[in-house]
Amino acid sequence: MLLGDLLNQFCDEAVATETIMGFADIALIARLRAGASANGQSLGAYTGGAVRRYTAEASDEEWITLMGALSAAKDPGLVLMQRAFEYILKRDH
Numbered sequence: 001m002l003l004g005d006l007l008n009q010f011c012d013e014a015v016a017t018e019t020i021m022g023f024a025d026i027a028l029i030a031r032l033r034a035g036a037s038a039n040g041q042s043l044g045a046y047t048g049g050a051v052r053r054y055t056a057e058a059s060d061e062e063w064i065t066l067m068g069a070l071s072a073a074k075d076p077g078l079v080l081m082q083r084a085f086e087y088i089l090k091r092d093h
Contacts (some may be wrong), residue, residue, distance in 0.1 A: 003070075009052040013044030018067050019080050019081065028082065031089055037093075047085065054084035062087065 010016045020043060020053035023029055058066075065085055074082040 002043055003076075003080070006080065007051055007055055010048045013042060013048055015044075016048040016051070017042070017044035019087075020044075023078070024083075025082070028085060032085060035089055050088035051081070051084050053091075054087050057091070058087060 010019075020029060032047055032050075033043055034066055035050075036043045041049070062083075064078065069079050069083065070076040083086060
């Protein structure tokens, strides 16, 4: 799957929610739920927005770091989502 295709899937709240709930990182899920609640959004809406914000706001340096991490990852999609969420959660708090 292409990176753009993966990012576009997060426009669908149901896909975003299903993807997040499949993460093994319960602490990250809890932080995302808290972020969603603080912003008055569902988990799917918040995470979909987080991915869109990441693609719009991340610096060139962040993208270069992401590309390096993706090249070594067993699950590039998971790496992308985790970086995007950590980036946005840090910015929101």
